[in-house]
Amino acid sequence: MNVTFEQIVKDSMAQPVLERLIMLFAKIEKEGDDDEGYLHPVLTFDMLPEDFVSFDALLKEADSHNSSWDFIIVGVVTGSENTPPNPDIAESYLGQMIDNLNQGKNLDQYLVFDRAETLVQLDQE
Numbered sequence: 001m002n003v004t005f006e007q008i009v010k011d012s013m014a015q016p017v018l019e020r021l022i023m024l025f026a027k028i029e030k031e032g033d034d035d036e037g038y039l040h041p042v043l044t045f046d047m048l049p050e051d052f053v054s055f056d057a058l059l060k061e062a063d064s065h066n067s068s069w070d071f072i073i074v075g076v077v078t079g080s081e082n083t084p085p086n087p088d089i090a091e092s093y094l095g096q097m098i099d100n101l102n103q104g105k106n107l108d109q110y111l112v113f114d115r116a117e118t119l120v121q122l123d124q125e
Helices: 005-013 055-065 087-102
Strands: 019-030 037-047 071-078 111-114
Touching (some): 005 019, 005 071, 019 087, 037 055, 037 087
Antiparallel strands (some): 019 037
């Protein structure tokens, strides 16, 4: 499946209800010499789809706050037909994302991109 972040934004804008994108930027913390490790939350963002400029602009914005991240975990919060979810609602969902990540819970309801905008599948144990 060749999904881009821009496609996620376009799909969000085409929905009958207004949405807000929520993003958790996470870093790989290695344990030992093998390739296995765990993801550690680094920072969070939320934005309305119409505020999205480009994936490169998003990377630059994130890096201006903290550049030590490897993946973007993306979700969508829905509002109503006339009103997008407010930032406080997004913050609540971002808190749930962080809790799910920290507790090793299933993250299949989110899309995960690397810095090259490649969609990745996380292995969870």
